[in-house]
Amino acid sequence: MKKEKIIDFGILALRWYLIFYMISYGWSKLTLSQFGVYDASILEKPIKDIDSFYVTWHLYGRSTFFNISTGILEIIGGILLIFNRTVLIGTLLVLSILAQILIIDIAFTTGVHGFALPIRISGMIMADLVILYYYKEKIIIAWKNLTNGISTKFKYKWWVYLILPIVGFLMDFVIAIFTMPIKMLLNWLGN
Incomplete structure (x- = not known):
């Protein structure tokens, strides 16, 4: 097998790695099963005594709108990664979603889970960046098209x-x- 084909297969595998997680995370939000605190005794404590992870997950779990809208975006990102025509749009969408998740995980989950979740999300971001790098020629063309010749119509x-x-x-x-x-x-x- 040629080196280029192996690299291409690796990129395809990274795409499906992200597809799997984005769709599964999105689905868990659509079914309202990702967030929430299932141990009622935690919520009976004074808020100052509750770890920020449980407070955050409880608040996210209380918003159906948040769950459904973020779930839909994650699923759309995953679906866009499936098709060659939309892989770059999907990769950019997934990158923005994962960056937000990383910020949330660093800010709120490390007290209970340590750095397990931020490390996993960082790995997903790296996979996303590798995909973007693989298609760098297309990204450069898109960047030039988006930034070249933009001005107001009048002086x-x-x-x-x-x-x-x-x-x-x-x-x-x-x-x-x-x-x-x-x-x-x-x-x-x-x-």
Whole structure:
């Protein structure tokens, strides 16, 4: 077997490694079985006495929206890794998901589980980066296409750029006004 074919097979194996975990993690979130604290005695303690892992997992388990939305994103990432046409999109999506999971695991799971979860997620991130490196020529072309020749349609005087931070800040109020009917509807539906 040629060296290139062995490397290509290794990349395919790394893709399926990530596919397996992303779909299984996503599925466990869709079925609401990943998060939560199943030992009620932990939750009977004062919050200052509960390890941050249990507090975090309890809070994540209380949000069906969080579980379903993150589960769907993980499954989509895994599915995108299956197909050659979408592998780069899937790899970039999975990388962003895994980076967030790594931050959560470092911040909240090391007290109970040590570094087992962060190390596993770091391995998955490394696998993802190896896949991206393997397709680096395509990534470079995509990067150039995304960053080359982007500019505003019109030229502005220099002083316009000085007031843009203020205008940008004020846009928050404009968007708040336009989204107010949605907020009022959601509040009405929630009550």
